[in-house]
Amino acid sequence: MFDAWNDGALFVNYFGHGGLDRLASEGLLKGDDITTLRNSNKTPVVTAMTCLIGRFELPGFDCLAESLLLKEGGGAVAVWAPSGLALNERSEQLAKKFYNVIFEAQTNVLGDAIIEAMRYYHNAGLPSHVLRVFNFLGDPAMVLPGMNKWRNELPFAKWKRTVFTYEDIMMPWISGSAEDPDNDGLKNFVEYALGRHPKVIDTDSAIEIFDARLMGSSSYDVILKYVRDKYAQGTECRLEVSSDLINWDDGSGYITDVQTIDNGDGKTETVLFYIKNPDPEKGACFIRLKVVFLP
Numbered sequence: 594m595f596d597a598w599n600d601g602a603l604f605v606n607y608f609g610h611g612g613l614d615r616l617a618s619e620g621l622l623k624g625d626d627i628t629t630l631r632n633s634n635k636t637p638v639v640t641a642m643t644c645l646i647g648r649f650e651l652p653g654f655d656c657l658a659e660s661l662l663l664k665e666g667g668g669a670v671a672v673w674a675p676s677g678l679a680l681n682e683r684s685e686q687l688a689k690k691f692y693n694v695i696f697e698a699q700t701n702v703l704g705d706a707i708i709e710a711m712r713y714y715h716n717a718g719l720p721s722h723v724l725r726v727f728n729f730l731g732d733p734a735m736v737l738p739g740m741n742k743w744r745n746e747l748p749f750a751k752w753k754r755t756v757f758t759y760e761d762i763m764m765p766w767i768s769g770s771a772e773d774p775d776n777d778g779l780k781n782f783v784e785y786a787l788g789r790h791p792k793v794i795d796t797d798s799a800i801e802i803f804d805a806r807l808m809g810s811s812s813y814d815v816i817l818k819y820v821r822d823k824y825a826q827g828t829e830c831r832l833e834v835s836s837d838l839i840n841w842d843d844g845s846g847y848i849t850d851v852q853t854i855d856n857g858d859g860k861t862e863t864v865l866f867y868i869k870n871p872d873p874e875k876g877a878c879f880i881r882l883k884v885v886f887l888p
């Protein structure tokens with residue numbers, strides 16, 4: 594192991610027991626051993642899926658993670674390790690997600706990879722304890738060589754990473770734009786556009802319609818109200834009109850006014866379309882809100 598470390602590696606990953614100053618009770622790697630590391634500037638990122646070796650808050654004592662980081666002429670460039678106890682099974686899940694994010698999604702910023710791994714772990718509904726004990730020591734802005742990242746990632750893809758697990762994202766029949774995994778009638782891109790969750794069933798209607806004439810208005814007939822995500826780029830909500838519920842036409846000419854109200858939640862806004870039928874003589878008029886996806 595020391596030879597491999599000295600030769601240089603991008604990552605060193607460990608699963609197993611660990612204490613404040615050592616990996617494994619047998620002392621596979623101890624604080625004292627670190628002085629013998631001669632890997633110079635070939636310093637790896639260490640992911641220590643173990644216990645305690647990142648207990649940085651103990652005064653007057655360098656835990657193993659600190660010793661690795663502080664070692665001159667070698668050691669590690671960054672250590673992701675727990676400051677307390679962690680169960681192997683959970684840590685393994687977290688590590689898997691981290692390495693998925695690095696090697697499959699090609700994330701190249703270390704801090705981003707850790708946040709993504711934690712997010713995927715959280716989205717998978719796994720126990721949150723490990724998320725609280727694992728700490729990152731190092732520079733989160735560090736760029737890993739050779740990775741591509743989502744440099745040109747579309748906003749919809751970015752959103753998917755915040756609401757789905759990594760496994761979901763690998764399954765397009767769950768996370769594809771036109772899928773509806775929670776079966777609430779809202780396709781994933783509609784959930785995205787309206788600021789809803791693709792895995793939480795929405796039972797309320799996405800739109801509300803008020804009869805403006807009952808409210809004493811003569812300048813418009815109805816008000817259509819809906820809530821959308823302010824940041825859902827690549828989507829558009831359009832009014833469509835029909836006289837027979839079969840053929841739908843652009844209804845923008847029916848909108849006399851639009852009002853947008855920020856909901857103050859940092860995420861959504863409420864939109865009101867004030868609608869007037871320009872030609873009431875033509876008979877029945879139906880309206881609908883069409884969410885268009887323009888990825």
Ligand SMILES: [Ca+2]
Pocket residue numbers: 772773774775776777778779780781784790791
């Ligand atoms: Ca849905």
Ligand SMILES: [Ca+2]
Pocket residue numbers: 775777779784789790791792793794795
């Ligand atoms: Ca939903």
